[in-house]
Amino acid sequence: MVLSLLCHLSLGYLAVKHGNFVDRHPVTHQVMDSDIFLMGVNLAWVNFRGDFGSMWGSIVPNKTFTTFENTVTQLSQAGGNAIRFWVHCDAANTPEFDADGNVVGTDVEKWSRTSGRLVQDMQRYLAIADQYQVKMLFSLFNFGIQEHALKGGKLLTDDDAFNSYVTKALTPIVQGTKGSNALIGYEIFNEPEGMMGGIVGAGWSKPTVAVHTVLAFINKMAGAIHDLDANALVTVGSWSLKVVTSTGFGNHALYNDSSLISAGGHPKGYLDFYQAHWYEAVGSGMVNPFLHSYGEYGLDKPLIIGEFSQCCSGPLMEAHGGTQEESAVEHSSASSVGANANAEAVPLMASAIAALGSPKSFQVSCTTKGLSSEAMYKHLKSSGFHGGLAWQANDHDGPPNGGGICGDALATMLTGIRGAQGLKRYN
Numbered sequence: 139m140v141l142s143l144l145c146h147l148s149l150g151y152l153a154v155k156h157g158n159f160v161d162r163h164p165v166t167h168q169v170m171d172s173d174i175f176l177m178g179v180n181l182a183w184v185n186f187r188g189d190f191g192s193m194w195g196s197i198v199p200n201k202t203f204t205t206f207e208n209t210v211t212q213l214s215q216a217g218g219n220a221i222r223f224w225v226h227c228d229a230a231n232t233p234e235f236d237a238d239g240n241v242v243g244t245d246v247e248k249w250s251r252t253s254g255r256l257v258q259d260m261q262r263y264l265a266i267a268d269q270y271q272v273k274m275l276f277s278l279f280n281f282g283i284q285e286h287a288l289k290g291g292k293l294l295t296d297d298d299a300f301n302s303y304v305t306k307a308l309t310p311i312v313q314g315t316k317g318s319n320a321l322i323g324y325e326i327f328n329e330p331e332g333m334m335g336g337i338v339g340a341g342w343s344k345p346t347v348a349v350h351t352v353l354a355f356i357n358k359m360a361g362a363i364h365d366l367d368a369n370a371l372v373t374v375g376s377w378s379l380k381v382v383t384s385t386g387f388g389n390h391a392l393y394n395d396s397s398l399i400s401a402g403g404h405p406k407g408y409l410d411f412y413q414a415h416w417y418e419a420v421g422s423g424m425v426n427p428f429l430h431s432y433g434e435y436g437l438d439k440p441l442i443i444g445e446f447s448q449c450c451s452g453p454l455m456e457a458h459g460g461t462q463e464e465s466a467v468e469h470s471s472a473s474s475v476g477a478n479a480n481a482e483a484v485p486l487m488a489s490a491i492a493a494l495g496s497p498k499s500f501q502v503s504c505t506t507k508g509l510s511s512e513a514m515y516k517h518l519k520s521s522g523f524h525g526g527l528a529w530q531a532n533d534h535d536g537p538p539n540g541g542g543i544c545g546d547a548l549a550t551m552l553t554g555i556r557g558a559q560g561l562k563r564y565n
Contacts, residue, residue, distance in 0.1 A: 151317065151318065151319055151321060151369065152174065152273065152321075152322055152323070152371060153369060153371070154371060154410045154411055154439065154440060158173050158174075158440060158524070159173070159174040159175075159176065159411070159440055159524050159525075160173065160174065161174070173563065174524075175518075175519050175523075175524060175525055175563045176219060176220040176273065176322070176442055176524065176525030176526070176527070177217070177218050177219055177220065177515060177519065177525065177526060177555055177558060178213060178218045178219055178220030178221050178222070178272070178273075178525070178526075178527050178528075178555075179209070179213060179218065179220075179221055179222075179527055179528050179529075179530075179531040179548070179551050180221070180222045180223075180444075180445060180527050180528065180529045180530050180531060181205075181206060181209055181221055181222070181223050181530070181531045181532055182222065182223065182224050182277075182529070182530055182531075182532070183223075183224050183227065183532070184201065184202040184205045184206070184532055185201070185202060186224075186227060187226075187227045187228070187230055187231040187232070188202075188231065189202040189223070189224075189259075190225050190226075190232060190245070190256045190259045190260065191231065191232045191244060191245025191246075191255055191256035191259065192245050192246060192254075192255040192256070203262065203263070203266070205532060206223075206263060206266060207266050207270075209221065209531050209532070209548065210266060210267055210270045210272045211270055212548065212552060213270070213272055213531075213552065213555070214270035214271055214272055216552040216555045216556050217555055217556060217559045218272070218552070218555045219271065219272055219273055220272065220273045220274075220275065220322060220525060220527060221267065221272055221273070221274055221275070221527075221531075222274075222275045222277060222325070222375075222444060222527050223263065223274060223275070223276060223277065224277045224280060224328065225256075225260070225276050225277065225278050225279075225311075226278055226279050226280075226290075227279070227280045227282075228279070228280050228281075228282035228283055228285065228286065228290060229279060229283050229286055229289045229290030229293070230286060230289065231245070232244060232245045232256055232307075233245065233256075233303060233306065233307040234246040235288065235289050237288075238288070239287075239288035239289060239292035239296070239299050240292075240298060240299050240302040241293075241299065241302040241303040241305075241306045241307050242302070242306055243306055243307070244256040244257060244306070244307045244310060244311065254310075256307075256311070257310050257311055257314035257315070258314075260276065260311065260314065260315050261314060261315065261318075264315060264318045264320040264321060265320070267320040268318065268319050268320035272320065273320055273321070273322045274320050274321055274322055275322040275323060275324075275325055275373075275444075275527075276315075276321075276323075276324050276325065277324075277325040277327075277328045277375060278324060278325065278326055278327070278359075279326065279327050279328070280327070280328045280329070281327065281328065281329050281330055281331070281332030281333045281342075281343045282332065282333070282343045283327075283333070284333045284343070284345065284346075284347050285343065285344070285345075293355070294347060294351055294352070294355050295347075295351065300355070300358060304362045308359070308362055308363070308366070309366060312324075312363055312366040312367050312370065313366065313367075316366070316367040316369070316370065317367075317369075322371060323370055323371030323372055323373065323410065324363055324370065324371070324372055324373075325372075325373050325374060325375050325413065325444075326355075326356050326359045326360065326372065326373075326374050327352075327356065327374050327375065328375040329375055329376065329377040329415065330352050330356070330374060330376075331376065331377045331378070331381060332377065333346055333347055333352065334346060334347065334348075334349045334352055335347065335348060335349070336348075336349060337349065337381065338388075339378070339380075339420070339421075340377065340381075349392065350401050353392060353393075353397060353398055353401035353402065354401040354402035354403075355402070356374060356393070356398060356401075356402070356407070356409075357398040357399060357401050357402025357403070357404050357407030357408075358402045358403075358404050358407055359372075359407070360372040360398070360404070360406070360407040360408060360409060361402070361404030361405070361406040361407035362404075364406040364407075364408075365406060370410075371410040371411065372408075372409055372410050373409050373410065373411050373412065373413045373442075374393055374409060374412075374413060375413045375414075375415065375444045375445070376392075376393070376412070376413060376414045376415065377414075377415055377420065378414060378415065378416070378420050378421070378425050379414040379416070379424065379425045379427065379435070380421070380424075380425050381393070382412050382413075382414045382435075382437070382441070383424070383435040383436060383437060384436070385424060385434065385435050385436045386423060386424025386425070387423075387424075389424060389425070393409055393412065394438070395408040395409075409439065410439065410440075411439050411440040411441065411442065411524065412437060412439055412440065412441045412442075413441070413442050413443075413444040414427070414441065414443060414444065415443070415444055415445035415446065416428070416443060416445070416446050417445070417446065417447065417450040417451075417544055418450050418451055418452055418508065419450065427443050427446075427517075427518065427521075427523065428446075428451070428509060428514060428517050428518075430521070431521040431522050431523075432521060432522030432523045432524070433522050440524035440525075441523055441524055442523065442524050442525030442526065442527065443518055443523060443525070443526045443527070444525075444527050445527065445528075445529045446514055446526065446527075446528055446529065447511075447528060447529045447530075447544045447545060447546045448508060448509065448510055448511040448514065448528075448546050448550055448554070449508070449544055449545065449546050450508070450544040451508030451509040451514065452508025452509065510554065511528060511546060511550050511551055511553060511554030511557075512553060512554040512556075512557030512558065513554075514526065514528070514554060515528075515554045515555060515557065515558035516557065516558045516561055519558050519561050519562075519563050520561055520562070520563065520564055521564070522563070522564055528546055528551040528554065529544060529545055529546065530544075530545035530546070531548045531551065532545075532548075
């Protein structure tokens, strides 16, 4: 039975059962008879690394709250119901580390040395979202974490450092947000393949680390979250379906239960739903969800497409008079310019941006060869997928506030969401 999410937001929080997103009653925990499609946007960041915690005092976060509320207001009015937001990013500002690379708190204000506001900020975002009947997916870390040897990098390889994060940061985060009506759950990594070595098309963030190392971290993080909150939903924001499904030539699923548990050893260290991103430069065929239905991927869990854009849904440079060489620019490297970019990709990226002229987020002829936002939302909803979150509501694609090429304007995404209203989701 298909049931509108907006009619049941007050009844409970999201859970997963039998491969579908469902509502669960907040008191009895009984599964409600509903099947939810998460139709929303990425806000990702307003100020990269600066939207949570006390690092920059009160100036930056307060600006972010205003932008956040403006975004969820418009999203709700358009009929959308979900937003994805990044927390630690590359761990350069949060959590707070000591000189040995161990975590001592969620955050610290660099002048007064006060700490502990990050969780309060998360609670405030959730309260705003709940007011407008919008659900939130918190993305904890971004690829690039490994570039800080005594910060995020140590978390990946050192048990003591990892345990310090769980005790001093993850525990207050989960305990402070659990049970919120507005909470979808926690995404451990945005595009962790960026730091994985040995995968064709991945490894754009240097230095690369072994796939097994990243999978073990994901397993232990997911297990720790599930230990703290048995009802929590956990996912990973993969850069491509090629590592989410084994269906299709050259594809190999990395994030199934057996792979994760084998890597890290935690029996509860599994994902509750899958997430993949898609831009034209990532590839076509089976890795393009807009050519296929959910059922074709042979997955055992729900799947949302956590990033996509109208601007980068067709041959990237052909629509702008560019070259085929430029059209091969990998989106994930593009969105990293200015923050943990693959240095070798920057000259090519600069060439691509020059060819485009004004940022694509301002909709400068970016739809000539691609799909419309409305068509993309409609396809995901009618083809059995469990959600779609377009990129990027704050009109930029790359910190600080510019430098990328794949961000749609919020108005474009809202037009797509409105166009998909009333459309039924089919399994």
